[in-house]
Amino acid sequence: DAGVTQSPTHLIKTRGQQVTLRCSPKSGHDTVSWYQQALGQGPQFIFQYYEEEERQRGNFPDRFSGHQFPNYSSELNVNALLLGDSALYLCASSLKGRINEKLFFGSGTQLSVL
Amino acid sequence: AQSVAQPEDQVNVAEGNPLTVKCTYSVSGNPYLFWYVQYPNRGLQFLLKYITGDNLVKGSYGFEAEFNKSQTSFHLKKPSALVSDSALYFCAVRDTLLPGNTPLVFGKGTRLSVIA
Numbered sequence: 247d248a249g250v251t252q253s254p255t256h257l258i259k260t261r262g263q264q265v266t267l268r269c270s271p272k273s274g275h276d277t278v279s280w281y282q283q284a285l286g287q288g289p290q291f292i293f294q295y296y297e298e299e300e301r302q303r304g305n306f307p308d309r310f311s312g313h314q315f316p317n318y319s320s321e322l323n324v325n326a327l328l329l330g331d332s333a334l335y336l337c338a339s340s341l342k343g344r345i346n347e348k349l350f351f352g353s354g355t356q357l358s359v360l
Numbered sequence: 361a362q363s364v365a366q367p368e369d370q371v372n373v374a375e376g377n378p379l380t381v382k383c384t385y386s387v388s389g390n391p392y393l394f395w396y397v398q399y400p401n402r403g404l405q406f407l408l409k410y411i412t413g414d415n416l417v418k419g420s421y422g423f424e425a426e427f428n429k430s431q432t433s434f435h436l437k438k439p440s441a442l443v444s445d446s447a448l449y450f451c452a453v454r455d456t457l458l459p460g461n462t463p464l465v466f467g468k469g470t471r472l473s474v475i476a
Contacts (some may be wrong), residue, residue, distance in 0.1 A: 250403070279463060288364075288450055288466035302463050315425070336403055338464075345454055345462055346392055346411045351403035 248273060250339050250352035257356045259327050267322040267355045271339030278320040279349065281310060281336040289336055295320050296342045324357075332359045362387045362455040367465035373441045374475050381436040381449050381470045393434040394464065395425055400449040407449075412436060421445070441474045444471025448472075 251270045259265050271278050277296040281289035291304035295314035314320045318339075324331055334356050338349035363386045368455045373379045385391055392411055398444040407417025412430045425436045434451060 277461065281372060281466075286468075288366075290466040291463040293463065294461060294463055296461065298417070301461055304463065338404075346409075348394060348406040348409060349404075349464055351396075351405070352404045353401070356401075 248329045250337055250350050252335075252337050252352035252357060254354050255353065255357075256356045258360065260360050261327055261329060263327050263359075264323065264325045265327060265357060267324075267335050267337075267357070268319065269322070269337030269339075269352060270319045271337075275339035275341055275350070276318050277340045277342045278314060278318065278340045279340070280320070280322050281338065282306075283334040283336055283354070285333070292322070311324045331358050332357060361392075362446070362453050362462075363459070364450055364451050364453050364465055364467035366449075367472045368470050369468075370471045370473065372473045372475060375443055376440050379438050379441045379445070379472065379474070381451075381472060383434045383436065383467060384432050385434060385451070386432065386455060387451045387455035388455065391434075392454040392456060393425075393427065394427050394452040394454075395419065395423070395434075395436050396450045396452060396466075398450065398469075404450060439473050440466030441472075443474050443476050446472055446474045 247331045280292040287339040294302040298314045309325045311323045334354045336354045337352045365384045394409045395407040410427045418424045452464045
């Protein structure tokens with residue numbers, strides 16, 4: 247049973263470019279949450295998707311957008327990249343409504359913006 | 361708004377000694393509390409959670425945590441530290457009073473270093 251998988255593992259972009267990160271949730275899970283973890287910081291919530299719609303959003307600008315597909319996989323898109331977008335991007339999966347249960351995390355995508 | 365504070369950036373402990381990693385939280389309702397560990401170049405791994413019931417929660421790898429409502433704390437503990445416990449530890453909270461699929465809010469993390 248595969249856990250949460252993310253791709254790519256590493257990515258290098260330049261300022262102003264656009265990037266797409268991908269996530270496949272754990273088998274049986276229908277909800278995907280994205281987090282940004284800057285160096286030396288805790289994960290910051292970006293947004294959450296279930297039933298192919300954004301359900302919750304953290305304090306991130308509109309440059310950050312996402313999508314969820316019918317198979318529950320998800321993409322995170324970041325436009326007009328800034329140096330400050332350099333971070334580890336983590337995807338977590340869960341079941342809708344099960345707020346008393348743990349999140350399962352992928353290993354993350356390390357994004358470097360030069 | 362829900363929040364978590366981890367007052368120590370770094371905790372150093374000798375192998376075999378007990379360890380404590382501190383966490384305090386702020387919520388409007390009742391909290392669901394979690395501890396996660398992160399090893400280098402890896403995602404977060406679940407250690408334990410408090411939902412309701414017994415204030416002392418036991419988790420993976422010999423870790424435990426004590427929920428203290430009056431002090432709004434959820435400190436992580438282990439009776440005897442191992443060098444392999446060296447990692448980054450995160451406390452996280454969900455506020456049960458908030459509607460919907462409330463996101464998990466994390467602290468900034470505490471780096472634990474166990475010295476042989």
